[in-house]
Amino acid sequence: MSNWHAWAALAVFAGAYVLIITEWVHRVAAALGGAALMLALRATDADAAFFSTSSGIDWNVIFLLLGMMMIVGVLRRTGLFEFLAIWAVKRARAKPFRVMVMLVVITAVASALLDNVTTVLLVAPVTLLVCERLNLPVAPFLIAEVLASNIGGIATLVGDPPNIIIASRAGLNFNDFLVHLAPLAVILTAVLVVMCRFMFRRAFVYDEKLAAEVMALSEREAIRDRRLLVQGLAVLGLVVAAFVLHPVLHYEPSVVALLGAGLLVAISPVKTNDVLADVEWPTLAFFAGLFIMVGALIETGVIKEVSSALADATGGNALGATMLLLGASAVLSGIVDNIPYVATMAPITADLVHTVGDTHGHVLWWALAVGADLGGNATAIGASANVVVLGIAERNRTPISFWTFTRYGAPVAAVTIAVSGLYIWLRYFALA
Structure with a gap:
């Protein structure tokens, strides 16, 4: 592509980003409008936008979301989420902070075994019901959970889609992620819990009357x-098992989710139209537009220019390269989706590993994974789970604005990246 196309793509992306941030127009309209302009200006084309695995719509993400939304839509009709909401509140003695801690820990652990998008799709309905029962503001609890999902996702190969890309490029396996990044995920989850205690302190209002009413409920009666x-x-158990066994079965999560959704719709009495009505179609459309815009930045060479400049700035110093890669990945993943960013950055990181050498080369992969996964917490569109939760909140008439999310997400991203930098320095340099 010409230099003109690169500048045009950058301008369109920046304009769409401003519209999303300011909420002057709905974020779906901004994303789809930006995607349309990218195609009209030939910053990308139909082949790249719809069929390229590196710069097009990530259909694996789209169909994973579609399949899991359908499964959740069926489960919602059973009363399961009401059951879990009452159970969680009673175990936490209806104390708001205890409820948040329980939901944060459950989300972080589940996100290590499933992908973080699937986790928030399952946990968010429970959270909405808990907040309704205790008359609590929804936004702090949903935001805390999505932050926990991105933190928990760093722990394993299947926890966050960028991890799968990194594992494939670097020749890493499930146990490599577990040994190197699971301890960090535990530390960061504890850090998040402490931060939540202060960030959301105004939300922890204990209503003794409502608490007593919930404590008197029988969760078994919630099942309809x-x-x-x-x-x-x-079906959900089979889907979860297939997610966990991904390194063995080699079925993409999107395929597993669609197979599970198809099986459940086929065997259940729920009408297909009713199941499809529960799908968050605006969220899927937003993802499609965002993927096309970011893909245009890849096609025109904007992302590669940024990544190459990052590689050139390291000068071959192992510690400097690691910390720069960690910080830059966090910043960039807060602006563009971390999946196409990692896909673009992986070959450049491989060159850096070769330059740095075997002694510290593998640390660069952990820096890329941690920076990309945690950086997604910084803004409302930095990670797939963030966008999904905003869509769920809006559908339930409790919208969370871009700035509301970012006001809490950015400090958490900054603190967790700083702690991660300390962890990497101590484990791989100071104490190695």
Whole structure:
């Protein structure tokens, strides 16, 4: 592409980003409008936008979301989420902060075993019901959970899509991520819990009357359709098992989710139209537009220019390269989706590994993974899970603005990246 196309793509992306941030127009309109301009200006084309694995719509993400939204839509009709909401509140003695800690820890652990998007799709409905029962503001709890999902996702190969890309390029396996990054995920989850105690302190209002009412409820009575519940949980169990066994089965999460959704719709009495009505179509459309815009930046060479400049700035120093890669990945992943960023950065990181040498070369891969995964917490569109939660909140008439999310997400991203830098320095340099 010509230099003119690169500048045009950058201008369109910046304009769309401003519209999303300011909310002058709906974020779906901004993303789709930006994608249309990218195509009209020939910053990308149909082949690249719809069929390229490196610069097009990530259909794996789209169909993973579609499949899991359909499964969640069926499970919602069983009363399962009401059951879990009452159970969680009673275990936490209806104390708001205890409830948040429980949901944060559950989300972080689940995000290590599943992908973080699937986790928030399952946990968010429970959270909405908990907040309704205790008359609590929804935004702090949903934001805390999505931050926890991105933190927990660093722990394993399947926890966040960029990890799979890194593992493939670097020849890493499930146990490599578990040994090197799971301890960091535990530390960062604890850090998040402490930060939540202060960031959301105004949300922890204890209503003794409402608490007593919830404590008196029987969670078993919340189940409305036991047969459908058994069918739904059986299919969900198969889907979860297939996610965890990804290194063995080699089925993409999107394929697993669609197979599970198709099976559940086929065996359950729920009408297909009703299931499809529960799908967050605006969220899927937003992702499609965002992928096309970021893909245009890749096609015109904008992302590669940024990545190459980052590689040139390291000068071959192992510690300097690691910290620069960690910080720059965090910043860039807060602006563009971390999946195309990692896909672009992976070959450049491989060159850096070769330059640095075997002694510290592998640390660069961990810096890329941690920076890309945690940087997504910085803004409302930095990670797929963020966008999904904003869509769920809007659908339930409790919208979370871009700035509301970013006001909490950016400090958490900054602190967790700083702690991660200390962890990497101590483990791989100071104490190696």
